[in-house]
Amino acid sequence: MKLVVGLGNPGREYEQTPHNVGFRVVESIVVSQAVRLKRRFRFAARTVTIDWDGQEVMLVEPLTFMNRSGDVVAPLMRYGGMTIGDVLVVSDDVNLEVGRLRIRPQGRSGGHKGLESIIQSVGGDGFPRIRLGVGSAEPGVGLVEHVLGRFLPDQEPVVRQMVERAAEAVRVICLQGVESAMNRFNGPVTDGTGAVKGPSGVS
Numbered sequence: 001m002k003l004v005v006g007l008g009n010p011g012r013e014y015e016q017t018p019h020n021v022g023f024r025v026v027e028s029i030v031v032s033q034a035v036r037l038k039r040r041f042r043f044a045a046r047t048v049t050i051d052w053d054g055q056e057v058m059l060v061e062p063l064t065f066m067n068r069s070g071d072v073v074a075p076l077m078r079y080g081g082m083t084i085g086d087v088l089v090v091s092d093d094v095n096l097e098v099g100r101l102r103i104r105p106q107g108r109s110g111g112h113k114g115l116e117s118i119i120q121s122v123g124g125d126g127f128p129r130i131r132l133g134v135g136s137a138e139p140g141v142g143l144v145e146h147v148l149g150r151f152l153p154d155q156e157p158v159v160r161q162m163v164e165r166a167a168e169a170v171r172v173i174c175l176q177g178v179e180s181a182m183n184r185f186n187g188p189v190t191d192g193t194g195a196v197k198g199p200s201g202v203s
Contacts, residue, residue: 001049001056001080002174004029005073007091007114009148010063018134019066019147021163022090022114025132026059028167037061043079045072055174069114070121077122087127088173090166091115092147096133099158101166101185103130105178128178130166130185 008014008023015023030037030048037046037059046061058080062072073087080086091114096102106126109115119125135155137146151159165185172181 001058001082001086003058003060003073003076003080003082003087004170004174005060005062005069005087005089005118007066007069007089008061009065010061014148016150017148018092018094018151021092021132021134021159021166023061024163025090025130025166025170026061028163029059029170032167039063043072043075045076047076052171052174057174066114066117068117070117070119073118074121084122084124084126085128087118087122088170089115089118089127089129090170091129091131092134093131094134094136094143094147096131096135098133098135098151098155099162100133101130101162101169102133103169103173103178103182103186104128105182128173130169130173130181132162132166 004026006022006026008020014020033050035048035050037048040047044063046063047058049056049058058076060072060076062069064071077087091112093102093110093112095110105128108125109119115129134147137143169181169185172184
C-alpha cells in the first residue's frame, strides 16, 4: 500500500489558501476516482483507499493542522504496515513560483512546518514529496499572511493546472516511481492554457 498525504489546514476558511494546495491535489484525485474521503477519528484525518491499476493507495488529509501533520502520518504507517518509502507527501512551497512542481525522492523540510513534523514523527526524511509553487510573499506581507491568504485572480488558472498536474504526478509516482515522475513533471510553468511562460518558466 502507498500512503499519499496532502498537507493543509482543516476548515472552510483555509480551503483556497496557498497552504492548502496539498489538500486540493488529494481532492482532485478523489473526484477523478469518483470516491469520497471519510473522516477517521482514530487518526484525526480524512482518508479513502483506492485501487490504481492494482496498486492500493490510501489518500489522506490530516485534520491536525499543518504543524502537527506527523501526528497523523506515523500512526497510519503503523496501521497499514508501511515503510517510509511508501509515503508520498504533497505540500506547498513558497520558494517556487506559482505553477511550478518540484518532485524529489527525499530531502530536508526546507523550513516547511508540515514536512518538519512528518520527518520528526516518522524518524527520517527518506520519503518522496511533491512541492507545489505558491510564490513568495509580496513586499510588506509576512509569510504566514501570505500562505493563509488567497491567490490573485489571474493566478488561479495556473494554480488549477498545477493541481491537476500534481494529481497526475501522484499517479505516476505510485505506479511507475519517482524518477519517472521527475522526468515528466519537474518542468516549465505554463500560463494556464498549456503555453509555456517566459524565461522565468524555463526549468
